Amino acid sequence: MQITLREHFKSFERFPVIPILGYPALPALKITTQECLYNSEKHFNVAKYIFQEYEIDSLLTLLDLTVEAEMLGAQVNYTLYDAPQVKRHVNELKYVETEKKKEYIKTVKKLKEFSEDVPVGAYTTGPFTAAGQTIGIEKLVKLSYMEPENAKTILEEVTETVKDYAREIEDAGADYIIIAEPTSSLLSLEHFRKYSKPNLKSVIMALKKEAILHVCGKSKHLLEEVQETGAAGVSIDQNIPLYEASKVLKKGFLIFGNYSPVNLATEKPNVIKENVEIMLNPVKGMENIIASTGCDIPAKTSPENIKTFINTVKNIKRK
């Protein structure tokens, strides 16, 4: 049964809460990052644990911005419990069907089988970010100025990889896909229009399910363009207050956000409670707001802080 986020949360009297929460569960379950991402049963158990332990409003895979880059030849570094990072970029794209990608698809299937009536979300990396992860962002930016046709060719090839992967995730049962395109906030509006937006649109229009664009960073100048990609919503960080974003975006466009994960990791619970109220009070009455974090919550964030965030959100009436 297909779930759309707006319909699913329509009857909620409180704000739905879907933080970008994954890696903090790994030390609790004593599962390493590599073990989780390379084993769909472990990845499923991590996602299930998060859903049950923290009582959030969606089942979600972990955010990993290296899946596509690895498929295109980049080398990835794994630490014990944190998000993987690209260690070595490539000069030429060479597609490889990786074990990690296959396990990610299987994880989405398991999550959908686990619960029919809770939205299942999964991540892909946006084309510009994925290309930067693969060949190096500085090289990509330099090419966009010196060899624009070459940059476009690389981006088109990466877009096809992202598109195929996103479609597989959709076929596996994801109800919505979060396309993480954080690197686009590096771009001027002109370059976003040229090098990121058309490729995002190409991915999103190939999907039947809802796509949410994650554009953390200083991305206010891109917000109006983002809603022209066909996305159902946007995920933003603390750089853009939710109320300000709602004034720029069309009515009903979903807005995920936007508590700073750094603050969530470092603040005391009473401060988190206060700041969540400050975050959400201005947007009471808006049914398109989904409380979240601005980006991935670090692995070392205490369960107490995470629960304070979630429980404070749940105690705020939105109607």
Place this chain on the structure above:
Amino acid sequence: MSKDELLNAIRDSIVNLDFDKSKEYTLKALKAGATPQEIILKSIAEGMEIVGKKFEASEYFLSELIVAGEIGKEITKILEPYLKGEEIKKIGKVVIGTVRGDLHDIGKNIVAMMLEAAEFKVIDLGADVPPEKFVEAVKREKPDIVGMSALLTVTMVEMKNVIDALKEAGLRDKVKVIIGGAAVTEDYAKSIGADGYGANAVEGVRICKQWITGK
């Protein structure tokens, strides 16, 4: 075009992010009698300062800072044979790196490029740099400033480890320490005893210049 006009044209080609014109005008300027020092200290330095101002005015974004820095590097490559082994006088020396466990280096690279354009000698330690390497570099290079970058919350704790390692080695009072990166905040900088916090590359470089020149 006169020598001065060509120096201004090089500066403008950096500001306009024009790789081809920057190379063309650099070669013409050298033929017209401009010295490498004039090109570096006037054209590149002024060009990067204007680019910095455009960034602060939100006309330019990080990608434009990257490109301007790359153009500066390309011009410097052209000038190398003309330097004849002479060292351009620098206003100060900075040791910079992304801390241990963090492989992200764009921010650090942008800051390094802008520091070089601002006439600093930059010793770039790269990414994933453990505290002992920062300490070794400070002992070896005797910099005025140590700059650290971290993108992730989990790695920014390494910044305190570096400051503690400098204290242990008796070097803390020999350098100013500035930190920056997506995860970092001014409060965090104060809490770990850093001397400065750069909210972005342009501000970071401004703070370093103020420390050295008082301006």
